[in-house]
Amino acid sequence: MYASGIPVGMVVDNKGPRPGVFVGSILLGVGYFFQYRAFVAGPGSLGMPLLCIFSLLTGVGGCSAFLGAVKTAALNWPNHRGTATAFPLAAFGLSAFFFSLLSSLAFPDDTSELLLLLSILTFAMPVGGGIFLQVVPQTYGYRPVPESGMRADSDTSTTLKHFKSNESNQEAGTQADNLKDNSSEHSSLLSKSSTGSGPGDHPSHQGEEDRRRAEDEGSHRTDVRGLAMLKHARFYVLWSILGLLTGIGLMTINNIGNDVRAIWHHYDDSTTPKLIQERQLMHVEILSIMSFVGRLASGVGSDLIVHCFALSRYWVIVLSSFIFLLAQVCGATIENPHALGLVSGLTGLAYGFLFGSYPALVAESFGVHGMSQNWGFMTLAPVVAGNIFNLLYGQIYDRHSFKTENGEMDCKEGLQCYQAAYYVTLAAAVVGLVLSLGGVRWDWVSRRARGREKAVGTEA
Known part of the structure; x- marks a missing residue:
């Protein structure tokens, strides 16, 4: 899923989001259906390569389906890109909880029916949503015409639309010059539009609108794609932060079952396998729900931070890093299995905060037009870091494990089974926090430099 982001992203950027969603739905349906057939037929029915x-x-x-949805959201709501992309991101994070809950209610303990359900719904849901998927053409900024209340494209100084047919080009040009002294307005699918500046408009609010309009237009003018990002130092900062933090999160997400088993075996050696399985499922649900909450909160919150407080979107990543740090402290110290929810809950929340705002951050840095393939480059970071931290956890866990009668590896040392792994991720979380604070500083310096350049250009 992560490694295919680059080629799939290029297809979505070049062919549009809707083909990406439809192709994704077909691949999902086919993949899960044949896994279902193999499970029903039993061992040997389908070879390992297939x-x-x-x-x-x-x-x-x-x-493919995910990138198509996120790209559509980013294009259609440019002023609220964090909020817009957070919704498909949140749904993506909640899908594990949704399907596991649905299967447990409809047919508990029946893996074959779960695979059949996945093959049907993962095909039908993207197809149903893809039918209504549409990128709405945007007009990035306009200025009001005081005399008639008409709008003019701010990027074209000599053309004024919707004027009366008997007006001459010379009159239009004169009115265009007069518009330079009027207040600017900004329109999007989520913001209110008006036809002029009223007496109640506050100067600071108008300045904020100008800043938002400039940022929005800048993100659409900027178009750095694929390998061209390698020339920019910002790419390496964003890639490193994403890799470190997702690696930390994936270690817990993929191994929370081992945490639960080790802690419960040490806490109460009479714990039944059924109870452990129930607790493992509970923590998976906690991870999924908290990731959903984090993605929605960070998407909306990052837009508020940018548009209401004129701060950097990197502050959301700082918060995510700090929550990850707390989660690692809990993971390295909690010995009571009843408190293990702090580890899964904080990890899910931090993971959600990270992913809920990161696509918007990438779009702001390198432009929205190549966003899908750029996001594909970014998702290579979890592939690298996730495997490194998972292998580290596995090696540490195995060193404290013994082979049972049935040949499986088991550890009953409790926290000692994996504590060292959380010490490593704790150090990684500190590095991630420092890098994200550096991103805030970098963004602040860049904004000041752009402000000075704009001021010099205006004076000239």
């Missing part, structure tokens, strides 16, 4: 191929299809399909 099983790997069908698993691959589900990953590529999920990536």
Whole structure:
């Protein structure tokens, strides 16, 4: 899913979001259906290479449908890009909880029916949504015409639309010059539009609107794609932060079951496998729900930070880093299994905060037109860091484990089974926090430099 982001992103950027969603739905349906058939037929019915191929299809399909949805949201709501992209991101994070809950209610303990459900719904839901998927053409900024209340394209100084047919080009040009002294307005699918500046308009509010309009137009003029990002130092900062923090999160997400088993075995050696399985499922649900909450909150919050307080979107990443740091402290110290929810809850929340705002941050840095393939480059970071931290956890856990009678590895040392892994991720979280604070500083310096350049240009 992560590794296919670059080629799939290029297709979405070049062919549009809707084809990406439809192709993704087909791959998801085919991949899960043949896994269902293999599960029903039993061992030997489908070779390991084919099983790997069908698993691959589900990953590529999920990536394709997801990028199509996120790209549409980013294009259609330019002023509220963080909020808009947070909704598909949040739904993506909640999907594990949704499908597991649905299957447990409809057919508990039946894996074959779950796979059949996945093959049907992961095909039908993107197809149903893709039918209504549309990128709405945007007009990035306009200025009011005091005499008639008409709008003029701010990027064209000599053309005024919707004027009466008997007006001459010379009169239009004169009115265009007069518009320079009027207040600017900004319009989007989520912001109110008006035809002129009223007596109640506050100067600071109008200045904020000008700043937002300039940022929005800048994100659409900027178009740095693919390998061209390698020339920009900002790419390496964003890639490193995403890699470190997602690696930390994925270590807990992928191994929370091992945490639960080790802690419960040490806390109460009479714990039944059924109870452990129930607790593992509970923590998966906590991770999914908190990730959903974090994605929505960070998307909306990052827009408020940018548009209401004129601060950097990097502050959301700082908050995510800090929550990750707290989660690692909990992971390295909690020995009571009843308190283990702090580890899964904080990890899910931090992971959600990270992913809920990151696509908007990438779009602001490199432009929205190549956003899908650029996001594909970014998602290579979790592939690298996630595997590093997962392998580290596995090696540490295995060193404290013993082989049971049935040949499986088990550890009953409680916190000692994996504590060292959380010490490493704690240090990584500190590095991530420092880098994200550096991003805030960098963004602040860049804004000041752009402000000085704009002031010099205005004076000239």
